[in-house]
Amino acid sequence: MNKTGKAVVIGGGTMGSAVAAIFCAAGWNADVVETDASVRAALPGKITAAGSVIGNGNIGGTVTIHEELDAIDWRGVDIVIECVFEILAVKKAVFARLEALCPASIPLTSNSSSFPISDIGQGLSTLDRMLGLHFFMPAHLVPAVEVVRSAASDEAVTERVCQIMCEVGKKPIRVQRDVPGFLANRIQHALMREAIALVEEGFASAEDVDAAVRYGFGLRYIAAGPLLQKDLGGIDIHYAAAKTMYPHLHNDQEPSAYMRRLVEEGHIGVKSPARKGFYDWTEDRIAAEQLRYETALLKAINILLDEEARKE
Template sequence: MKQQSSAVVIGGGVMGADIAAIFYAAGWNTQIVEPNTATRARLAEKVPAAARAMGIHLPGGSVQVYPTNADIQWSAAAIMIECAPEDLQIKQQIFNELDTLAPAHVPLTSNSSGFPISQIGAACTTRSRMLGLHFFMPAHLVPAVEVVRSEYSDEAVAQTVSAIMRSVRKKPVQVKRDAPGFLANRIQHAMMREAIALVDEGFASAEDVDLAVRYGFGFRYIAAGPLLQKDLAGIDIHCAAAATIYPHLHQNTEPSPLMQNLVENGDYGVKGTSRKGFYDWDEASIEREQNRYQTALMKAMQILRDEEETAPAHPA
């Protein structure tokens, strides 16, 4: 993409600021709409800081921050990414407004992690240019982004958005059906359901579950996804193990009692005022863990980038 290309980000919260940083780091002009005055005032510093966390220390693009959608300058806009609060009515209002406000060539995308784009844009007339564009926290460090089509989405628009994502060093994943949870969250929640149930029923502590994932099967995922890994290890072995294990896996259709109790008590983890979750926290441990987490992600990202430079993108 040319340097004067502009990305429009609606919502300047945690996800919106980090997504804006992705484009800023790639030399784009980034326009952010954020109605909250205090949040808006922090974005001019927050976006470059997130870019520096990505290892970008040279001057990036530019950041313009506006209070309303009507202030957006569309002349060079190449994409719009909605990062408003996870409230369907708010998202629908934004898309209904941009349905006519945004020029017809600009893809309109939503970073919603739960609401299908077909539902968000249900009342719109330009649904063919609307897609889900689901990033993973922290958005500026996790390479993957899901490009989610509804039944109305034009495949050419999906390919255009994927090309934009590749141009800013992301890894677009094509999701061809607009199902709840899309692709990665469905896989992730299946694992989380089992992990929390094992803690809830006393099979293991939260610490040991995390150790089993990080230093066990999760350790392999930086090198190979689950399906490629089974090709390498042998599908017959997995099939035999599945026949024994699958009947005993949890099939809960609601969040586990352990998770529900934590939420009811306000124990949200590091973001909660109680500073409790699956672990107990204080200010020192939060800062230490967040620094370690970000450093680990940066090192993992560098492994993948080094691999891209020396190997084909896909196995032969």
């Protein structure tokens, strides 16, 4: 039986509420700190909805919502996860406050998707207990969590955080060096740079690029990651293809003009007022696509869970 404990989540937005739901669904208690009153009001419903999806309708843990960090009772806390806005100065201020309030035995982690933990904790005296803990959206569904070390991170703390992630049903991915973008986002952005360039330069539509990934090589990734797949298929074949293609791949140092234009015009996807991005959206299409997306993720997760169960 998995150990249960207590987690403190700083920030109750999209990621923070999902992270709290992960712990509650696993039978842990979660304290959530959120300064915005409207966000606080929506938290119970969001946590219950997300937790029910991953807990088969049962949420074993309790959630307590606070307006300020000072309200936290640190007794029995096993881990702290910061999920505030992706602004370095804000994260640094949170960690400075946490260091002053939180007993030195408790790991302090950040869900930052890009900032190295060494930057967030720069100048603090307990950087050895600080780690990056990067969840992927939607956090309550995607199993992987990157556990990111800095040069100062203590190995025992890293092991402890990895174990906690296993206990709440996640798949910890160890990142041994504190590098911007960590593992998954670096790989994702390399793919996105080429995908956007192919659309921008007229080689294919957004629909066909997405179909090439979903119905082509992306389908294999549920069964084998890119390196294992090349071992199975032949590194020599990949090497020969790379010699032909690499000179023609994009290696721009800045985001593409096409993507910059979309952002400047406010066409950032389903959350934009114009409901535009790489695709055009309507309210009905958004609802249908979000349902399809979540259903497909759940089916894929069941494949992975079945595989993990067979290993035990």
